Amino acid sequence: MSDLRKIVQGTLLENEPMSRHTSYGIGGPANAYITPKDRLDLSKILKFANQHSIKTYFVGSGSNLLVADSGIDGLVLTPAKALNQLKFDGEMVSVESGVMLGRFVKECMKRNLSGVESLIGVPGTLGGALVMNAGAFGSEISKCFKSVEIMNMVGDINTYYEGDIDFAYRYSSIHEDEFVLLAQFKLISESSDFIQTKRDNASQSRKTNQPLKFRSAGSVFKNPKENAAGYLIDQAGLKGTRVGDAEISEHHANFFVNLGHAKSTDITALIRLARKNVFEKFGIKLELEVKTIGFDSKELEAYEA
Numbered sequence: 511m512s513d514l515r516k517i518v519q520g521t522l523l524e525n526e527p528m529s530r531h532t533s534y535g536i537g538g539p540a541n542a543y544i545t546p547k548d549r550l551d552l553s554k555i556l557k558f559a560n561q562h563s564i565k566t567y568f569v570g571s572g573s574n575l576l577v578a579d580s581g582i583d584g585l586v587l588t589p590a591k592a593l594n595q596l597k598f599d600g601e602m603v604s605v606e607s608g609v610m611l612g613r614f615v616k617e618c619m620k621r622n623l624s625g626v627e628s629l630i631g632v633p634g635t636l637g638g639a640l641v642m643n644a645g646a647f648g649s650e651i652s653k654c655f656k657s658v659e660i661m662n663m664v665g666d667i668n669t670y671y672e673g674d675i676d677f678a679y680r681y682s683s684i685h686e687d688e689f690v691l692l693a694q695f696k697l698i699s700e701s702s703d704f705i706q707t708k709r710d711n712a713s714q715s716r717k718t719n720q721p722l723k724f725r726s727a728g729s730v731f732k733n734p735k736e737n738a739a740g741y742l743i744d745q746a747g748l749k750g751t752r753v754g755d756a757e758i759s760e761h762h763a764n765f766f767v768n769l770g771h772a773k774s775t776d777i778t779a780l781i782r783l784a785r786k787n788v789f790e791k792f793g794i795k796l797e798l799e800v801k802t803i804g805f806d807s808k809e810l811e812a813y814e815a
């Protein structure tokens with residue numbers, strides 16, 4: 511760690527509890543939680559980690575992340591605060607990965623640019639939104655995507671354009687060893703009334719349908735093609751089920767909430783329970799939407815693969 515400390519120009523927090531960096535408020539310590547100062551700093555850290563075979567994870571604001579109570583044996587790198595620029599050129603916008611999605615949406619709305627207003631209220635950074643292909647109320651961030659700059663584990667920067675990256679429902683083909691630096695989007699000029707109405711509908715629907723009083727990571731499972739995951743979990747009779755301080759929300763059964771002091775093992779017990787009961791009742795295998803770090807696959811599975 512002392513060799514790494516000599517390299518890092520940004521901030522390095524040793525043994526940093528990931529519960530401070532996830533919307534669940536859950537997760538044990540990472541060996542080091544690093545916010546690089548700039549691209550040069552990031553490239554040096556990535557090269558160091560690569561040369562020394564140190565496992566490295568990229569994290570935005572942890573709003574789609576479940577980290578094990580045992581923590582992360584490796585480095586966590588985050589762009590938050592360091593890569594924070596947003597530049598408009600007509601209908602084109604370049605956004606660095608540490609920009610919060612909410613800020614991006616508001617800046618587009620100010621300029622009467624449409625395309626991302628339905629994403630209002632989705633927490634997280636631009637980097638996380640692109641990797642996850644964040645979406646809401648019929649809109650997905652990939653719909654306005656033009657290009658992305660990434661840095662790989664040897665510190666090289668590559669640019670991918672439309673067509674180079676596959677996007678699907680809560681999926682992008684951006685590799686887990688590619689750090690998103692910046693993305694470009696093309697929006698569409700629209701009347702402010704049109705944009706405001708779409709934004710308001712999305713915001714109202716989120717407030718009505720989601721348990722926003724408690725900490726969560728949003729939807730735990732992707733919606734299978736047959737039906738919404740929340741409906742299936744509800745029909746399996748699991749709404750309101752509690753393990754420790756974690757609960758399958760009464761409000762929305764695909765949200766598992768932390769009532770205060772939930773452990774990752776409480777959430778994983780609910781994940782297995784939901785998978786098992788939905789499979790037994792409907793024959794449908796639920797696929798995780800939340801990303802997980804630090805678990806054995808058996809902790810998350812409810813049936814033989």
Ligand SMILES: Cc1cc2nc3c(=O)[nH]c(=O)nc-3n(C[C@H](O)[C@H](O)[C@H](O)COP(=O)(O)OP(=O)(O)OC[C@H]3O[C@@H](n4cnc5c(N)ncnc54)[C@H](O)[C@@H]3O)c2cc1C
Pocket residue numbers: 533567568569570571572573574575589607631632633634635636637638639640641642643644645646688689690691720722726727728729801
């Ligand atoms: C209350 C609530 C409501 C939500 N509603 C929605 C919703 O309506 N729609 C929706 O799509 N999601 C929703 N989410 C989930 C979450 O907000 C999104 O998935 C969000 O885009 C994640 O962004 P993040 O920065 O927090 O990413 P993280 O959770 O930190 O990471 C998510 C993934 O992105 C990768 N990643 C993050 N940053 C980078 C980077 N710079 N380079 C490379 N990889 C990176 C991580 O490795 C991980 O695989 C909700 C979550 C909550 C808590």
